Amino acid sequence: MKFGQQLKLTLNKEYRFQYVEYDSLKFFIKERLGNNNNQWTDDDEAAFVHELEGELDKVYTFQQVKAKEIERRIRMTEADVDKAVAAAQSEGGVGEDEFIELEQELSDIIADVHDLANFSTLNYTAFQKIIKKHDKQTHFRLKPIFAARLNAKPFFKENYDAQIVHLSKLYDVVRTRGNPVKGDASAGGSQQNFVRQTTKYWVHPQNVTELKLIILKHLPVLVFNPNKEFSKADSAISSIYYDNEDLELYTGRLEKSEGAEAIRMRWYGGMDANTIFVERKTHREDWTGEKSVKARFAIKEKNLNAYLKGEYPVEKVFEKMRAQGKDEKEIRQLEQLAREVQYSVITKKYRPVVRSFYNRTAFQLPGDARVRISLDTELAMTREDNFDGQDRTSGNWRRTDIGIDWPFSQLPDTEVERFPYAVLEVKLQTQLGQEPPEWIRQLVASHLVEPVPKFSKFIHGTAMLLYDHVELLPFWYCQMDVDIRKPVSHRFGIERPAGAGGGSEANTTTETTDDGHDGNLMDEEERVERGLPEGRYPAPGEEETEHTPLLERRQHNSGRAARERRHRAGEGLRQWLVTVKTYVKEHILRKEPEQDPRTAVTYARTFRAPRGKKIAVPVRVEPKVQFALERTFLSWMEFSILLGAIAAGLLNFGDSAGVTAAIGFTAVSALAIVYSAVMFLWRAGAVRRRKAVDYDDWIGPGGLCFVLALAVGVNFWLRLE
Missing domain, CATH: 1.20.58 (Methane Monooxygenase Hydroxylase; Chain G, domain 1)
Incomplete structure (x- = not known):
């Protein structure tokens, strides 16, 4: 169309x-x-x-x-x-x-x-x-x-x-x-036993306003100062992420290593904010029994440089808290945190690397954190490092030539990454066994959002802006040139009350017409011009737009053109494979189609890392995985020893045919030992390196059964002769 x-x-x-x-x-x-x-x-x-x-x-x-x-x-x-x-x-x-x-x-x-x-x-x-x-x-x-x-x-x-x-x-x-509902906006509710679940999604700019309007009908916008008139600066959040030249913290957070940290300086509002929050996020694996934690303390902006250099005593940071009679135990914990952060910054030579800026709209009932939704728009990351010899901060804890003036048009494209989507974060605290609210489930299953687990602004900004300095890239890197817009999957959107004036002739304002056409789909002119199949949307970087606030995207420094050529070359084959797969499921296996092929474009692609880079795929490794590897190896050893014992018995007490069979069983036993040892070493190495590989073994058991059947068959054949 x-x-x-x-x-x-x-x-x-x-x-x-x-x-x-x-x-x-x-x-x-x-x-x-x-x-x-x-x-x-x-x-x-x-x-x-x-x-x-x-x-x-x-x-x-x-x-x-x-x-x-x-x-x-x-x-x-x-x-x-x-x-x-x-x-x-x-x-x-x-x-x-x-x-x-x-x-x-x-x-x-x-x-x-x-x-x-x-x-x-x-x-x-x-x-x-x-x-x-x-x-x-x-x-x-x-x-x-x-x-x-x-x-x-x-x-x-x-x-x-x-x-x-x-x-x-x-x-x-x-x-x-x-x-x-009234209460402290930062309170966590009165639950004792709860499970906290956090999921992240990308939202296309065209869907941002609709998404906000849908959420506000279920949760109010969280306003910390209701007596103050709303201004744009009230929603601004800026964070400076620290790392060293080896990008040690980036690598740890990307690989999800046990104890991996992220250190950042965060402030709310404009550059005149006097209070800066020093935050440390620590990742914990589930098998440790501990939860990942985010701890922070506040410090005056004028004292931050001296604190990071070790010239400002930690005790002075919390003098005011002691004078106000705050809990001494809490103060000691914060002092310990401040000392650890200060020590890490000094000894590991952490310095400003990447800044993230966005405007946040938070939805939550005051005093009740069971359901908290935040939507970050106008997200941009900027360089703060000096790895190329240019000291952008001039020895300060942050650069001062930019503030909250998104889209930071004063910076060259090589120093700013304007993220093309908004980021939705849904945090749920539900009782054990309790389902999330129905409207939440409909929201996250709708065409308005695209799930991106474990998305990180720090990781994304570092990967994009310091592309030449990193070897590992996040798994969503290859998905950046695929538009996330999808056809409407079910009736979910802004509803106009029946009989109300204004709007379209239908009661719903969702952009779906009576003939089933979805306003989210790309028009025919764009598709034909770009040589794209039906249902494929133009990537944000493919739009030949000027510097506009609706959709801003800079070209990657390297690897982008090659990925686009590979994608276009393989798109026809991919569409054919999707069609064949759908036909087999529906007409041969008689299975219901899992989803419309148009909505599967994002997931059906085979991604490849640019030359010289690797894609870091999140891999969850627990101690029981290592134990399972050992159990599998020991099972193979037990089987091999049993075969060896049978071979020894035939060799000692059998005739000439028995000797021949013993040789066969001995060969099978030795082969099983060598194969199991090689597989164990390979699997153990993959687990240590947290590689996302296929650990299933369909060759070994089948091959062993075939060789064993062959040995038994040869034994019977010799006996019959």
């Missing part, structure tokens, strides 16, 4: 006259070229730019008007909510119907925010496509010029965070009928 058709099918019917006239602009180019023998004149260019400017004005004006309308509706609904809460707390009270009406009104506003965000995204895509088509067919270069005009009317840059925070507060009040 071409983009023009896709636009018609996925646009919001209420806004249909406010979208870019994509087909008209495309026809304008075709008609002018046809009338001028395929020549594009300056007059044609001026006329096209005039039309394009008119479309941009229309879209920008509507977006601004609609955004202000939503703001007014939120303020009016807030007044109604305040009245309803005041009436509910009075003697007369208020009816349940009024709260239900308010909840429906807020749901309708939430659907409007979702529709407006989709409106902006779809129009931005339309502008990008028509400009690309213009440049390709007319050979006039309009893209860089119009990019400046788009930035002058940035309808696509609105992230609606302020509205989301406001709507979250109102919806929480209405949902709880004027009695929202």
Whole structure:
């Protein structure tokens, strides 16, 4: 399906006259070229730019008007909510119907925010496509010029965070009928026996706003200072990760070695933050019986350099805590942590290596950490090291030429990695045997998220920015050039209340039309142009976009072009194999298909590391694995000894045929000993190196049975003769 058709099918019917006239602009180019023998004149260019400017004005004006309308509706609904809460707390009270009406009104506003965000995204895509088509067919270069005009009317840059925070507060009040949960935002609840589960997901920028709106209907946005007006800096989080030139901490965290540490300096808000948190994360293997821990303490920014150099006594860091009468045991534990971190930094020559920056939206009931969801957007990593001879920090604990001014356009592309997706982290504390909430299960199974277990900002930033300094790469490295958008798998999204005004004709605003077409799918023009099969989405790096806030991606320093060539060369074969596999399962084995082949693209690829690099695959190794190897080896030895005893008996007490059989059994026994020893050494070495290899042995047992059967057969044949 071409983009023009896709636009018609996925646009919001209420806004249909406010979208870019994509087909008209495309026809304008075709008609002018046809009338001028395929020549594009300056007059044609001026006329096209005039039309394009008119479309941009229309879209920008509507977006601004609609955004202000939503703001007014939120303020009016807030007044109604305040009245309803005041009436509910009075003697007369208020009816349940009024709260239900308010909840429906807020749901309708939430659907409007979702529709407006989709409106902006779809129009931005339309502008990008028509400009690309213009440049390709007319050979006039309009893209860089119009990019400046788009930035002058940035309808696509609105992230609606302020509205989301406001709507979250109102919806929480209405949902709880004027009695929202109160408590310490950092508290962990009252459970005694619980299992904590943390999972991480990538979220495509097109799905971020919808995801936030879905979550706020179940969990409120966590606001640490509800009396303060929301500002962008409130959600900013920056971390400086430390390591040495050998990248010892990077390697340990990537391989998940027992006791592997990560040391970082974190602050919240802008560069003027006075309190810095020194944090140490320690990985523990499950078999140790201990849990991975994250410990931290606060220190004043002005004292941090001296502390890291060993010139600032640890005791002075906690003077204020002692003066305030804090628990002495806790203070001693923090002092021990501070000494250990200080000692490690000095003796192992740790220094700033990578900075991560992102804006975080956290969802949680205050005082109840059983369900905590955080969404990190505008994620970027920057270099802080001096491994190439350039001291970026000038001896400081962090560089000061950047702050929270994402996307850090002042830095060259070699010093910044703008991550193309948002990162969703779901933390659950459930009673033993208890299932997570149903909406959580639907959320993580939806098309909105892509699971990426054990994703780490520190590891990703180091691998991308210090590519020439690392040998091991994280397992998700080869997945970075595969778009994570997927077709809608089940009805899950923002629902508009039945009978409410606004939005499309359907009750749901999920981008799926009656003919089954999903707005997430790539249009035919893109697919044909890139030579991609049906259902394959363009990777973020494949989009020939300028430096834009919707999707920013820098090319890798090396290895990228080779991976793309290998992927395109093998894509046809991969599609054929997927088709054959599906046919065999459905028609020969009579199995239900596991999933739509289009959604399996991400998982069906065979990844290969770039030349000179290795992919580190997480491998869980426990002591029982080593014991299992030893048991297997001893079982083979027991069998070999038994065969040797039989051979010795035949040799000593048998005739000439028995001697021949004894030789055969002895050979089998010796072969089994040698084979089992070689397999044991290979497996033990793989376990020590934590290699992700296939430990199953389908050759040894089968081969042994065949050789043993052959020896027995020869023995019978000799006896029969």
